[in-house]
Amino acid sequence: MSGDTEAAAAADAPAQTFDFDDVFRTHYRRIARVIVRVIQDPSRAEELAVEVFWKLWRHPRAQGPQCSGWLYRTAVRTAVDELRTRARREKYERWLGIDRHVDDPERSRETAEDRTRIRTVLAALRSQDAQLVALRAEGLSYEELAQALNLKSTSIGTMLRRAQESFRQEYIKRYGDA
């Protein structure tokens, strides 16, 4: 378990009274990192991470000892939804002849290409597979994955293996094994 994960678990333990500020301080970075792994866009990831905490603020029922699971679940779903929405929007804009391509001088062409590849492959996977791959890449344990995605902890290993294999196959199919 990473330092972040331990801190997150410690923050979940008491939960008699819900300290929203403390939960934000404890989880915000990691939630943003989960999202950026999926959408590969840091500035948008920051916006979506704030959006996740805004949803938590508005859902008192999620404010409890299990809030970290709720946060990761909401974050990764929000990120995967964003990927799919982007894909739809881009298709729609292409159809209408709107070109929203913006050069990004900060990033090398190679990095930008790598990011596009990850986005494309994740968007092509089943939603749950994409969520599993992204959360595992952020270092969540099997137990944390099960809690975050409301899955049985006994079947997480199998499901994760399939999800990662799907990612690998989809990636190789599109871009080779480089």
Next chain:
Amino acid sequence: MATHEQIEQWVNRRMITADPSATWPDLAAGWTDLERRIATRPRGRLIWAACAVAACVAMLAQPAPRAVAQRYWDQVVLGRIQVLIADYDGAAVSVFSPEMQHPPEARAVPSREAASNAAGFSPRVPTGDVFTAPPTYSVTDVASARLRLRTPAIRYLAAQSGASASEVPDSWNGVVLEVRVGPVIIADYDGTLLLQSLPFQLIKPVDFDLALFYRLAFRSLGMSERDAGLLGGDLGLSPALLMFMPKEDRELLHEFKTRTGTGMMIAEVYGPGKTVAIWSGRDRVYALFGPVSRDFVISVANAIE
């Protein structure tokens, strides 16, 4: 054959492309953004609901322009609100959502009579002891929300959803549908707000096929052909203002029954425990904002009509 560990390493090597620095993102900036969002976003909802209950009396109050306008335009009374749960960021919602021209602003008036004079109708307030003290009043101006139709976009959405793009008439391109809203009378009971208006109105070209418009909108939002046809036909006869709610808010929406009909409540609209309830009465649309329970909303509704 690769082991699971090898596959996991392979996947994580690729996923690491987006690995940000250890200090990313800025915690303080995130907190500031969150506070701003908490403070401002519910206001948008407030305006949303205020628009939903606002009435159009402007055209009725101006007989000359109305007579001219009737040569080209239909005025349709929108007696209710149709809430659709939708992908809030989706293209279909943006294509079918009217845009507010300017948000209605409330101005204080000294009495109930002054509110009647300013709005052009008399406010109905609960009888009995539902509220412990009399309210203060304010009135909003007339506002409007407009939707400019774009035939290519509607055709694209129709085709995407399995409907026939050729159903969308060429004559729709550039047509503006306008919902006239306001004035609204607001009775403020120490922070709990009771809003009311006459039914709002939709201004549309005289030969515009509302049933077809509704059906294509519903199909584009993912409804089946059968359901879209039934609901579109129903709304063509008894038009309603379409309101879209994001899917994430589905659980916040609840129906309730009053003596005169059905209303809906949206919980947590602008803070924990704070609710907006919207219902229709006799030639009137009402909304109640505040930290109110379902039973209280029903008692207010039943004490008014």
